[in-house]
Amino acid sequence: MSSYRPERVGEQIHKEVTRILMYNIKDPRVIPVTLTGVQMSRDISSAKIYFTVHGDSAERKEAERGLKSAAPYIRRELGKIMKLRFVPNLFFKFDESINYGQKIDALLYQVRDDLDDHSADS
Template identity: 30%
Template sequence: MIDRIKRLETLFLQEINTIITKMTAAGNFGGFVTITAVHVSKDLASAKVYFSVFGSPEDKKKTQEQLSLLRKELGALLRHRLHLKRIPSFNFEYDDTPEKASRVESIFKVIEKEHDHE
Protein backbone atom coordinates (compact mmCIF):
# COMPACT_ATOMS: atom_id res chain seq x y z
CA MET A 1 0.00 0.00 0.00
CA ILE A 2 2.87 2.39 0.77
CA ASP A 3 4.26 1.95 -2.75
CA ARG A 4 0.86 2.83 -4.18
CA ILE A 5 0.64 5.95 -2.03
CA LYS A 6 4.11 7.05 -3.16
CA ARG A 7 3.16 6.51 -6.81
CA LEU A 8 -0.05 8.48 -6.31
CA GLU A 9 1.85 11.29 -4.61
CA THR A 10 4.24 11.51 -7.54
CA LEU A 11 1.40 11.36 -10.04
CA PHE A 12 -0.61 14.05 -8.22
CA LEU A 13 2.49 16.24 -7.94
CA GLN A 14 3.08 16.08 -11.70
CA GLU A 15 -0.56 16.56 -12.66
CA ILE A 16 -1.24 19.40 -10.23
CA ASN A 17 1.95 21.15 -11.32
CA THR A 18 0.80 20.88 -14.94
CA ILE A 19 -2.62 22.33 -14.13
CA ILE A 20 -1.22 25.13 -11.93
CA THR A 21 1.41 26.02 -14.54
CA LYS A 22 -1.30 26.48 -17.17
CA MET A 23 -3.38 28.59 -14.78
CA THR A 24 -0.36 30.70 -13.82
CA ALA A 25 0.36 31.38 -17.49
CA ALA A 26 -3.26 32.53 -17.85
CA GLY A 27 -2.70 35.02 -15.02
CA ASN A 28 -4.89 33.32 -12.40
CA PHE A 29 -2.27 33.57 -9.67
CA GLY A 30 -0.01 36.26 -8.32
CA GLY A 31 3.67 35.43 -8.62
CA PHE A 32 5.22 32.20 -9.82
CA VAL A 33 3.63 29.14 -8.17
CA THR A 34 5.34 25.79 -7.71
CA ILE A 35 3.86 22.68 -6.16
CA THR A 36 6.69 21.33 -4.02
CA ALA A 37 5.16 18.16 -2.55
CA VAL A 38 1.99 16.13 -2.16
CA HIS A 39 1.34 13.90 0.85
CA VAL A 40 -1.62 11.51 0.55
CA SER A 41 -3.17 10.05 3.71
CA LYS A 42 -3.06 6.28 4.20
CA ASP A 43 -6.81 5.98 3.65
CA LEU A 44 -6.49 7.98 0.39
CA ALA A 45 -9.26 10.33 1.56
CA SER A 46 -7.18 13.50 1.78
CA ALA A 47 -3.96 14.98 0.51
CA LYS A 48 -1.85 17.94 1.56
CA VAL A 49 -0.46 19.87 -1.36
CA TYR A 50 2.52 22.06 -0.51
CA PHE A 51 3.23 25.08 -2.67
CA SER A 52 5.69 27.95 -2.83
CA VAL A 53 5.30 31.34 -4.45
CA PHE A 54 8.02 33.47 -5.95
CA GLY A 55 6.67 36.96 -5.51
CA SER A 56 5.47 39.44 -2.92
CA PRO A 57 3.58 38.61 0.29
CA GLU A 58 0.44 39.83 -1.49
CA ASP A 59 1.11 37.29 -4.26
CA LYS A 60 1.39 34.57 -1.64
CA LYS A 61 -1.93 35.58 -0.07
CA LYS A 62 -3.70 35.80 -3.45
CA THR A 63 -2.34 32.41 -4.46
CA GLN A 64 -3.48 30.81 -1.18
CA GLU A 65 -6.99 32.19 -1.74
CA GLN A 66 -7.09 31.05 -5.38
CA LEU A 67 -5.88 27.55 -4.49
CA SER A 68 -8.53 27.25 -1.78
CA LEU A 69 -11.21 28.13 -4.33
CA LEU A 70 -9.70 25.65 -6.80
CA ARG A 71 -9.93 22.58 -4.52
CA LYS A 72 -13.14 21.07 -5.93
CA GLU A 73 -12.37 21.98 -9.52
CA LEU A 74 -8.94 20.39 -9.16
CA GLY A 75 -10.49 17.14 -7.96
CA ALA A 76 -12.84 17.09 -10.94
CA LEU A 77 -10.00 17.83 -13.38
CA LEU A 78 -7.84 15.06 -11.92
CA ARG A 79 -10.72 12.58 -11.90
CA HIS A 80 -11.21 13.27 -15.61
CA ARG A 81 -7.47 13.16 -16.46
CA LEU A 82 -6.46 10.15 -14.36
CA HIS A 83 -9.54 7.92 -14.40
CA LEU A 84 -9.02 6.94 -10.78
CA LYS A 85 -11.79 5.45 -8.70
CA ARG A 86 -11.07 7.75 -5.78
CA ILE A 87 -9.57 11.23 -5.75
CA PRO A 88 -8.62 12.63 -2.33
CA SER A 89 -9.75 16.02 -1.12
CA PHE A 90 -6.88 18.46 -1.44
CA ASN A 91 -5.72 20.95 1.18
CA PHE A 92 -3.12 23.50 0.17
CA GLU A 93 -0.38 24.55 2.58
CA TYR A 94 2.35 27.11 2.02
CA ASP A 95 5.86 25.64 1.91
CA ASP A 96 8.43 28.11 3.21
CA THR A 97 11.41 25.81 2.60
CA PRO A 98 12.75 27.90 -0.34
CA GLU A 99 12.69 31.03 1.85
CA LYS A 100 14.49 29.21 4.67
CA ALA A 101 17.08 27.90 2.22
CA SER A 102 17.64 31.40 0.89
CA ARG A 103 18.19 32.76 4.41
CA VAL A 104 20.64 29.98 5.25
CA GLU A 105 22.52 30.63 2.00
CA SER A 106 22.78 34.35 2.77
CA ILE A 107 24.10 33.55 6.26
CA PHE A 108 26.75 31.29 4.71
CA LYS A 109 27.77 34.10 2.35
CA VAL A 110 28.16 36.52 5.27
CA ILE A 111 30.26 33.97 7.18
CA GLU A 112 32.37 33.34 4.08
CA LYS A 113 33.01 37.09 3.63
CA GLU A 114 33.97 37.42 7.30
CA HIS A 115 36.29 34.44 7.00
CA ASP A 116 37.94 35.90 3.87
CA HIS A 117 38.66 39.17 5.70
CA GLU A 118 40.55 37.44 8.53
Protein backbone atom coordinates (compact mmCIF):
# COMPACT_ATOMS: atom_id res chain seq x y z
CA MET A 1 0.00 0.00 0.00
CA SER A 2 1.45 3.33 -1.06
CA SER A 3 1.90 6.07 1.51
CA TYR A 4 0.40 8.50 -1.01
CA ARG A 5 -2.86 6.60 -1.36
CA PRO A 6 -4.91 8.82 0.98
CA GLU A 7 -3.80 11.90 -0.97
CA ARG A 8 -4.64 10.29 -4.31
CA VAL A 9 -8.04 9.15 -3.08
CA GLY A 10 -8.65 12.63 -1.61
CA GLU A 11 -7.87 14.28 -4.95
CA GLN A 12 -10.24 11.92 -6.73
CA ILE A 13 -12.97 12.53 -4.16
CA HIS A 14 -12.49 16.30 -4.53
CA LYS A 15 -12.89 16.04 -8.30
CA GLU A 16 -15.92 13.74 -8.17
CA VAL A 17 -17.76 15.59 -5.39
CA THR A 18 -17.26 18.86 -7.27
CA ARG A 19 -18.76 17.26 -10.37
CA ILE A 20 -21.67 15.80 -8.38
CA LEU A 21 -22.43 19.17 -6.78
CA MET A 22 -22.33 20.92 -10.15
CA TYR A 23 -24.45 18.51 -12.15
CA ASN A 24 -26.50 16.26 -9.86
CA ILE A 25 -27.50 18.32 -6.81
CA LYS A 26 -30.36 20.76 -7.37
CA ASP A 27 -30.54 22.07 -3.78
CA PRO A 28 -30.26 25.90 -3.93
CA ARG A 29 -28.44 25.90 -0.59
CA VAL A 30 -25.36 24.26 -2.14
CA ILE A 31 -25.22 26.28 -5.37
CA PRO A 32 -22.83 28.96 -3.98
CA VAL A 33 -20.48 26.33 -2.44
CA THR A 34 -16.87 26.05 -3.57
CA LEU A 35 -14.86 23.03 -2.45
CA THR A 36 -11.36 23.98 -1.30
CA GLY A 37 -9.85 20.64 -0.32
CA VAL A 38 -10.22 17.14 1.04
CA GLN A 39 -8.39 15.64 3.99
CA MET A 40 -8.50 11.87 4.17
CA SER A 41 -7.99 9.76 7.26
CA ARG A 42 -4.97 7.48 7.08
CA ASP A 43 -7.14 4.37 6.62
CA ILE A 44 -9.39 6.10 4.05
CA SER A 45 -12.47 5.52 6.20
CA SER A 46 -13.44 9.18 6.40
CA ALA A 47 -13.00 12.34 4.37
CA LYS A 48 -13.22 15.91 5.61
CA ILE A 49 -14.33 18.01 2.68
CA TYR A 50 -13.59 21.70 3.13
CA PHE A 51 -15.80 24.29 1.48
CA THR A 52 -16.31 28.01 1.36
CA VAL A 53 -19.29 30.23 0.58
CA HIS A 54 -19.24 33.85 -0.51
CA GLY A 55 -21.73 35.56 1.72
CA ASP A 56 -22.72 36.02 5.32
CA SER A 57 -22.91 33.51 8.15
CA ALA A 58 -26.58 32.76 7.45
CA GLU A 59 -25.69 31.65 3.92
CA ARG A 60 -22.86 29.55 5.37
CA LYS A 61 -25.24 27.81 7.79
CA GLU A 62 -27.70 27.08 4.98
CA ALA A 63 -24.89 25.65 2.83
CA GLU A 64 -23.77 23.44 5.74
CA ARG A 65 -27.32 22.12 6.15
CA GLY A 66 -27.62 21.50 2.42
CA LEU A 67 -24.31 19.63 2.26
CA LYS A 68 -25.15 17.58 5.33
CA SER A 69 -28.47 16.52 3.82
CA ALA A 70 -26.79 15.70 0.47
CA ALA A 71 -23.90 13.73 2.03
CA PRO A 72 -25.60 10.28 1.86
CA TYR A 73 -26.50 10.82 -1.79
CA ILE A 74 -22.98 12.04 -2.62
CA ARG A 75 -21.47 9.03 -0.83
CA ARG A 76 -23.73 6.67 -2.77
CA GLU A 77 -22.72 8.32 -6.06
CA LEU A 78 -19.04 8.06 -5.11
CA GLY A 79 -19.58 4.34 -4.53
CA LYS A 80 -20.85 3.98 -8.08
CA ILE A 81 -18.01 6.01 -9.60
CA MET A 82 -14.91 5.06 -7.62
CA LYS A 83 -13.30 1.66 -7.38
CA LEU A 84 -13.01 1.42 -3.58
CA ARG A 85 -13.84 -1.48 -1.32
CA PHE A 86 -15.38 0.92 1.19
CA VAL A 87 -16.58 4.43 0.42
CA PRO A 88 -15.40 6.85 3.13
CA ASN A 89 -17.79 8.71 5.41
CA LEU A 90 -18.08 12.33 4.28
CA PHE A 91 -17.87 15.28 6.66
CA PHE A 92 -18.25 18.80 5.31
CA LYS A 93 -16.32 21.53 7.16
CA PHE A 94 -16.29 25.26 6.50
CA ASP A 95 -12.80 26.40 5.42
CA GLU A 96 -11.77 29.21 7.77
CA SER A 97 -8.45 29.76 5.96
CA ILE A 98 -10.10 31.92 3.27
CA ASN A 99 -11.43 34.40 5.83
CA TYR A 100 -8.09 34.33 7.67
CA GLY A 101 -6.25 35.13 4.43
CA GLN A 102 -8.62 38.01 3.69
CA LYS A 103 -7.99 39.48 7.16
CA ILE A 104 -4.23 39.26 6.63
CA ASP A 105 -4.57 40.93 3.21
CA ALA A 106 -6.60 43.75 4.76
CA LEU A 107 -3.96 44.25 7.47
CA LEU A 108 -1.15 44.31 4.90
CA TYR A 109 -2.99 46.89 2.81
CA GLN A 110 -3.54 48.96 5.94
CA VAL A 111 0.17 48.82 6.82
CA ARG A 112 1.09 49.77 3.24
CA ASP A 113 -1.30 52.73 3.31
CA ASP A 114 0.10 53.84 6.67
CA LEU A 115 3.64 53.64 5.30
CA ASP A 116 2.63 55.60 2.19
CA ASP A 117 0.98 58.27 4.36
CA HIS A 118 4.04 58.43 6.62
CA SER A 119 6.47 58.79 3.69
CA ALA A 120 4.26 61.49 2.10
CA ASP A 121 4.34 63.48 5.36
CA SER A 122 8.15 63.40 5.52
